[in-house]
Amino acid sequence: MSHLDDPARPAPPLGMLAELTHRCPLQCPYCSNPLELTRKRDELDTATWQRVFAEAAELGVLQVHLSGGEPAARPDLEALVASCVEHGLYTNLITAGVNLPRARLEALAEAGLDHVQLSIQGASAEVNDRIANLPGAFAKKMAFARDVTAVGLPLTLNSVIHRHNLHQLPELVELALDLGARRLEIAHAQYYGWALENRAALMPPREQVMDALALVEAARERLAGKLVIDAVVPDYYARLPKPCMNGWGRQSLNVTPAGRVLPCHAAETIPGLAFWDVREHGLGEIWYDSPAFNAYRGTAWMPDTCQRCERHEIDWGGCRCQALALTGEASQMDPVCERSPYHDEVQTLAIVDSSRDEEFTYRRFTNNIIRV
């Protein structure tokens, strides 16, 4: 019987995030990588990644996002792109754009890369380089963006926004247009991993967030057909939770540099879940049968309030990692939801954090935080 004929079987994933490495020249304090970064010696080798791409295509994945850390830190990036292309996968490179010379970009385009997503930390050198903790990064990113469009590849700019760059939103939109980007992602910082550690240094005040939402909405309307603007919402101030990953184990998977397969970036923070490794299991087996992917799949695991809620197949219970981070229990309702008993506490927490003035704990290997 094929998968299509079995209604109880989960649908295959659409997208896969391949975190090729945790090495990165930038040290952004909201990095989505875990606090415990994987070292180079523990990274999957070229042949294993190539097998994973073949298995992903076979499983039904359509798009692969090559990410990190900085994927260009891998000398085999060209071979990995070629492998994705060979298996018919739509290939997206997510890069900081500071260590990818024009010749290498041309080689990637030649290999069949479909799209480039460039991160920018701010709309000026001063803001960008302070957040990335890398002098000269902004100038390199601008040169890289121009290379991308000159080579003929479609460009998305992605900017994570927070208290220190929210005021630059109009300039970010202008910059995207100037650089010839077809798409701009405005992503409010999501408080997991390094961002959770830096929450009191990043959290914007409520009014600033509301102004930003209105501004993005107006820009989106004004620039329809010219620039696609996608926004990741700032959920601490929201009434309803985000549909995190569009549901646990529903549409996408992450492969870490060390080969563990996760339903989302932060899933490894949840205690008691064993994440299977591509070196020991096939990707299809992991997607369909691993206990971690089945732990919060569908709706059966949800608390009563969620089960009875008319939105439970819209927001899929929100985010498990956020429930864990803020309530101590991954199976709790997402505390952002106004029906959660923790909702008021989260709002208060955001307001308190937004008025504090802490220094960044930059993301780097030597800042690994050991929890005991």
Next chain:
Amino acid sequence: MNPSAPALAEDAIVRLPRGVRLREDKARGGWVLLAPERVFQLDPVAREVLARVDGERDIGAIVDDLAAAFAAPRERILGDVRAMLADLILKQVLEVA
């Protein structure tokens, strides 16, 4: 229809821009349009139209072909095709050549 959608003449030629690909989705069935960070699942009508978008034939020729293949009134097909293509242009997954 969105007021900012472009008016497409019958002799306009449209094409998929670089970074947008049409392909079969064997795992789920049907066809999809793959774009930066987005997947559009196509209904059978959209699939028939997009399969004829080759960057060479103009919209009039595509409509002629569809009218012949499906024995349907040309005027109605023209209206539907124009609306659909204009919407895809707004979404930036199609461009005028």
